[in-house]
Amino acid sequence: MASRLFGALGIGATSMARIAADAGLAQSSLYYYFHSKEEVLAAIVGRANVVPLELVRRIEADGGPPAVRLYRFVRGDVLALCRMPFDINEVHRYSARDRERFAQYWDERKVLRRRIAAIVRDGIDDKAFRDVDPSTAALTVMSNDEAVQNWYRVEGDRRRGAVAAAVFVADLTVGGLLREGVSLDAVRAEADLLDAD
Secondary structure, eight states: OHHHHHHHHOTTTOOHHHHHHHHTOOHHHHHHHOSSHHHHHHHHHHHHTHHHHHHHHHHHHHOOOHHHHHHHHHHHHHHHHHTOSSOHHHHHHHHHTTTTTTHHHHHHHHHHHHHHHHHHHHHHHTTSBOSOOHHHHHHHHHHHHHHHHHHHHHHSOSSSSHHHHHHHHHHHHHHHHBOTTOOHHHHHHHHHHHHHO
16 A cells, blocks of 8 residues: 555655545554654565565576576566566665664665676576676666556556566666677567566
């Protein structure tokens, strides 16, 4: 409920009274569970990294070439972000104001960045990817995925087009890292097979 309100109204414009009303609670009942809007947001933010961390964990468990793993991650991450009821970028801005309260969120983001960097490093070692800085590449992957969510929420049709946006960003990201002679079509085809299961 609150995540939809944060998405529709923004974090700043969403009040505890509105959250309580939309949840069918008296405001005092909501305050029994959460002492402030920031606590409600912290509960939501606490789940924000679950999806990409679970996605990267599942992809790592499935195995496959690094380029395919990165392709699957980017495509899945963009798709999940485009379907979120709230703007992840607003969550970043808000939680950056109080890094102590949202320390777990930022720690999980570091874990995600390291895991993506490890895939990029594997791709460099595998000679599929150009020689780039894996940590910078990982940060760029995360930033691109999240930026697409921002623009998709503003300009896109949320019922249609999320899959096309996810495929496009995965093509652009992985295609930009591939060494000459490595086929993006083959990477995409193998990712499709693994994701079909």
